Amino acid sequence: xxxxxxxxxxxxxxxxIILLFMMVLSVMVSYLPVTYERCVISDGEGTRELTGMxxxxxxxxxxxxxxxxxxxxxxxxxxxxxxxxxxxYGVDSVNDLPEGVYGEQLRRYRRFYHILREAYxxxxxxxxxxxxxxxxxxxxxxxxxxxxxxxxxxxxEHRPLAVRLEARRMYSQSxxxxxxxxxxxxxxxxxxxxxxxxxxxxxxxxxxPIFSLDYETGADDIQRCTVHGMERLVMVRCAAVVLLVxxxxxxxxTVFFGMTQLCYGREMMNSDxxxxxxxxxxxxxxxxxxxxxxxxxxxxxxxxxxxFTLMISSLSPxxxxxxxxxxxxxxxxxxxxxxxxxxxxxxxxxxxPSCGLMLQKSFYxxxxxxxxxxxGKIAVASERAMxxxxxxxxxxxxxxxxxxxxxxxxxx
Amino acid sequence: MELFIxxxxxxxxxxxxxxxVTLSLTPGIWGLLGANGAxxxxxxRMIAGIQRPDRGRICYDAISIDVLKGAYRSIFGYLPQEFxxxxxFTVLDYLEYMAALKGLGKPMRSERxxxxxxxxxxxxxxxxxxxxxxxxxxxxxxxxxxxLNDPExxxxxxxxxxxxxxERIRFRNLISEFAQxxxxxxxxxIVPDVEFIASNNIIMKQGTxxxxxxxxxxxxxxxxxxxxxxxxxxxxxxxxxxxRVINLRNLETGQVEVRYLSEDQPLPGSTPxxxxxxxxxxxxxxxxxxxxxx
Numbered sequence: 001x002x003x004x005x006x007x008x009x010x011x012x013x014x015x016x017i018i019l020l021f022m023m024v025l026s027v028m029v030s031y032l033p034v035t036y037e038r039c040v041i042s043d044g045e046g047t048r049e050l051t052g053m054x055x056x057x058x059x060x061x062x063x064x065x066x067x068x069x070x071x072x073x074x075x076x077x078x079x080x081x082x083x084x085x086x087x088x089y090g091v092d093s094v095n096d097l098p099e100g101v102y103g104e105q106l107r108r109y110r111r112f113y114h115i116l117r118e119a120y121x122x123x124x125x126x127x128x129x130x131x132x133x134x135x136x137x138x139x140x141x142x143x144x145x146x147x148x149x150x151x152x153x154x155x156x157e158h159r160p161l162a163v164r165l166e167a168r169r170m171y172s173q174s175x176x177x178x179x180x181x182x183x184x185x186x187x188x189x190x191x192x193x194x195x196x197x198x199x200x201x202x203x204x205x206x207x208x209p210i211f212s213l214d215y216e217t218g219a220d221d222i223q224r225c226t227v228h229g230m231e232r233l234v235m236v237r238c239a240a241v242v243l244l245v246x247x248x249x250x251x252x253x254t255v256f257f258g259m260t261q262l263c264y265g266r267e268m269m270n271s272d273x274x275x276x277x278x279x280x281x282x283x284x285x286x287x288x289x290x291x292x293x294x295x296x297x298x299x300x301x302x303x304x305x306x307x308f309t310l311m312i313s314s315l316s317p318x319x320x321x322x323x324x325x326x327x328x329x330x331x332x333x334x335x336x337x338x339x340x341x342x343x344x345x346x347x348x349x350x351x352x353p354s355c356g357l358m359l360q361k362s363f364y365x366x367x368x369x370x371x372x373x374x375x376g377k378i379a380v381a382s383e384r385a386m387x388x389x390x391x392x393x394x395x396x397x398x399x400x401x402x403x404x405x406x407x408x409x410x411x412x
Numbered sequence: 413m414e415l416f417i418x419x420x421x422x423x424x425x426x427x428x429x430x431x432x433v434t435l436s437l438t439p440g441i442w443g444l445l446g447a448n449g450a451x452x453x454x455x456x457r458m459i460a461g462i463q464r465p466d467r468g469r470i471c472y473d474a475i476s477i478d479v480l481k482g483a484y485r486s487i488f489g490y491l492p493q494e495f496x497x498x499x500x501f502t503v504l505d506y507l508e509y510m511a512a513l514k515g516l517g518k519p520m521r522s523e524r525x526x527x528x529x530x531x532x533x534x535x536x537x538x539x540x541x542x543x544x545x546x547x548x549x550x551x552x553x554x555x556x557x558x559x560l561n562d563p564e565x566x567x568x569x570x571x572x573x574x575x576x577x578x579e580r581i582r583f584r585n586l587i588s589e590f591a592q593x594x595x596x597x598x599x600x601x602i603v604p605d606v607e608f609i610a611s612n613n614i615i616m617k618q619g620t621x622x623x624x625x626x627x628x629x630x631x632x633x634x635x636x637x638x639x640x641x642x643x644x645x646x647x648x649x650x651x652x653x654x655x656r657v658i659n660l661r662n663l664e665t666g667q668v669e670v671r672y673l674s675e676d677q678p679l680p681g682s683t684p685x686x687x688x689x690x691x692x693x694x695x696x697x698x699x700x701x702x703x704x705x706x
Contacts, residue, residue: 001512008509011500217496222557225460226513227486233513 001228005240015206019248022202026252029195030259033188039107042100056183056263062108063183067267070115070178070275075139078112081105082131092132111180111275118279119145123152143176150280162379163372170381173284174274181270184287186277188260192291193364195256196249196298197357200305203245204326207309210237211405212322220408234402238310245306246299253295260291273367282381283367290367297363297387301356304390305330307397308353314404333358347373350386353393363387413439413473415459415565415595420468422454422619429454431619432468441591443606443627444599446616447697452599453493455616456569459597460490472565486515489563491554493570493599499543503534503553506542507560514561528556531586533579547574555583559590566596572605584609603690613689615696622696631687638691639682640671651679658694 009015037055040047050058068074085105086092094102106113117128119142138145150171154164214220223229228236261269269288273281277290285293309326316322328335333349337360349361350373356363363383365371371382415437422430430451446452457463459470461477461484470477477484497506504525511521529535532552542550551574558566568587572580587596588609598606606613607627615623615630623630638658643651645668651657659671671685673695678684 004505004509004512007505008498008501011505012498013500214496218492218494219496219498221457221460221462221492222490222495222510222554223513224462225485225488225490226510227482227515227561228513229485230482 001232001236002239002243005236006243009206009240009244014209015244018202018205022199022248023251025198026195026255027259029191029198030256031263033185033191033260034263036187037185040100040103042104047100053263060183060265063111063180066108066112067181068179070112070142070180072139072142075112075116075142076136078109079116079131079134079136079139081109082113086132092130115178115275115279119149121149123149123156126153126156146279153280159372160374160379162374162377166372166379166381167282167370170282170284171280174282175272175284178272178275179270179286180272180275181287182265182267184264184268184271184276188264189277189290189294189364192256192260192294193298193357193359193362195252196295196302197359197362199245199249199252199298200302200330200354200357202248203241203302203306204309204330205323206244207241207306208313208323208326209319210241210310211313211401211408212316213319215316215408216318224408230406231402234314234405235398238307238398238401241306241310242303245302249299249302253299257291257295277368280370281367282370283383290364294364297356297383297390300387300390300394301354301363304353304393304397305357307394307401311397311401311404314401314408330354331358333361337361343374346371346382347375350382351389353390353397355386356383356390413564413593413595414471416471416474417455417459418469418471420455420458420465420470422451422458422463423466428619430458430465433616433619433621434468435614435621435624437595437597439591439593439595440611441587441596441598441606441609443603443610443613444597444616445601445603445606445613445693447601449618450616451619452616453569454619456490456492456567456597456599460488460492460567461485486561487564489558489561489566491558491568491571493573495554497542497550497553499541501542502539503529503542503545504538506553507556510557511560516561524560524562525556528559532556533582548576548579551575552579555586564594566590566594567599568596569599570601571598572600572602580605603693607689615693617696623692627689631689631692634673634687634692634695636684637673637675637695638671638685638687639674639678640669640685641679641682642667642669643679644668655679656694656698658691 034056035052037059038049038051039055039058040049041058085097085101086094089097089101091097094106113131116131116134120129120134120138121127154167159167211220214223223233269286269291271287273283273285273287273290276287283290308329312326312329313322316325333352333355336345336349349355355361363386366382366386372379373382373385417433417435420430420433421428433455444452444455454463458465472480472484501509507525508521511525516524529538532555534549534552534556537545537549542553545553551571555568555571558568572583575583584605587598590596598610600606610627612624612626613630614621642663645666648668651670651672655672655674657670657672661669663669673691
């Protein structure tokens with residue numbers, strides 16, 4: 001029965017178009033970050049800007065020279081290079097350096113400079129220091145400064161005590177020393193979320209008519225009069241949609257990971273996220289682990305949203321209403337965030353099945369922005385909470401789908 | 413084997429679609445007749461378990477169908493008045509899909525599908541997408557799916573709409589043959605479709621059963637009121653004003669042969685006829701009118 005249900009889905013023209021469109025789109029979006037890579041180089045042919053894969057090749061080679069643990073010694077080396085170059089050219093800012101000098105002598109240390117600016121920012125104002133004002137001796141206490149700055153950041157942002165305790169616990173698990181393995185553009189993570197977000201839209205478009213269109217055409221009248229036309233039909237139908245959506249997700253994920261590793265290499269996956277995204281992200285993960293967790297959480301989110309859509313479909317009398325309500329439900333996190341911003345809304349948004357991939361309320365953004373949910377003495381990282389809620393939502397929506405399907409017509 | 417409809421009522425917002433209907437359906441073909449909006453489809457849908465009655469209950473062999481659930485659906489076949497297919501499915505895909513839903517194993521499935529394709533003149537259309545079928549062909553596919561599980565109870569709502577005369581005759585023969593030891597309920601407003609094959613008829617009007625019985629028995633109610641006469645064509649309007657014309661046929665002589673109902677004095681030169689179920693139906697539903705040009 002599952003085979004026939006899948007056959008029915010795949011043979012539907014609308015679904016064939018969605019699948020084809022998603023395949024093309026996932027390839028395009030997966031390659032898109034590479035097209036934004038840029039760097040300026042100076043060589044025998046003069047100074048010129050490279051883009052795309054050519055730029056990426058140069059950036060990867062440069063960063064290979066500085067990969068490894070982020071120790072005080074490496075910080076000193078980076079800071080010393082900065083001081084020396086600016087001193088040699090008699091300037092106060094890298095922007096005033098002659099063309100090509102930054103790229104040739106300092107660009108490879110840019111991640112270190114970023115880390116230094118975050119770690120040594122003012123505990124009062126949060127303003128990043130001028131690197132010329134930092135001394136090499138100060139680098140000896142880098143780990144201590146990092147820990148202190150984390151505390152002052154929590155203070156500055158007026159985080160509740162429960163959040164501070166939970167954030168501190170999580171942050172204490174990050175690597176010491178941190179590791180920077182290879183060049184990686186954190187924007188790629190936005191595109192990872194985007195690829196899975198597109199799969200989520202496709203899954204809503206696939207799932208929305210599953211029951212409602214049959215109600216509308218009357219096909220349901222015949223099916224529900226059959227021996228397997230109730231529980232089994234609903235279960236098989238849900239399973240078929242989940243299988244189809246999973247296949248689509250697997251394809252999009254494989255294309256994305258394949259393309260990213262092909263372009264950026266595998267080594268970048270070993271960098272701690274604190275060295276690439278922000279020094280003060282709490283999750284003690286590497287880039288590889290973050291990418292994997294975005295993909296896993298994204299999958300849970302897509303399946304939860306698919307099940308939510310199937311529930312809406314089982315409730316709606318027509319295709320139009322089911323697709324309208326399902327899309328509205330999917331975009332609800334963004335709408336709520338835009339129009340009603342409060343701590344209660346934060347909880348509500350996190351409870352919604354589509355939250356994990358909803359761009360600026362997504363799993364990745366929750367990691368990036370240190371988003372926490374708190375109530376009294378309890379605090380939990382938003383990215384973890386949303387994944388738990390989505391996981392709970394899957395069987396819940398499945399049960400409601402079955403309930404609403406059984407009630408359909410009998411309420412008329 | 414008995415399907416018992418026990419004081420069933422179904423109310424929509426401001427309309428009582430089915431009002432306190434009680435019926436006992438035993439094996440045989442039952443014609444369910446009535447004008448549009450009489451409540452036939454609602455009654456069918458409640459018997460099919462698609463809608464729940466507001467009052468009353470439906471029992472199969474003394475057990476409520478709400479209790480029987482899957483067991484009832486396994487002995488049941490239903491063809492709704494309007495139903496959707498999956499346009500991209502071929503005839504074979506669709507019948508296989510429905511057979512799976514009806515719990516037929518693979519060998520049984522192929523055997524039943526082949527037999528029904530043959531009986532319903534669908535042979536050769538196995539690989540044809542349903543969207544490319546004519547209305548009549550789609551209807552036949554619908555009938556085939558209803559018969560797939562060899563049901564003990566078969567409900568057919570307007571099964572012959574869209575079928576050509578030849579197909580209607582074949583359908584009647586098929587159902588007559590099929591109905592042995594089974595309960596077949598055919599809802600229609602085309603009286604000849606059930607007149608000669610139904611062992612019993614139920615006539616509904618405004619949600620209520622107004623008559624029930626065998627065709628001959630029902631028709632006997634208007635014994636002595638049905639006549640035929642040959643009249644000049646120009647007198648037709650006058651005759652229509654005086655009597656209830658059921659049927660008329662233009663003759664080569666320029667005259668018209670009319671079959672009409674009259675409870676009073678018949679037209680001069682009229683011949684009394686044996687009443688038929690259709691006459692009785694039109695007597696009950698004058699607004700339905702007769703068939704032209706028969």
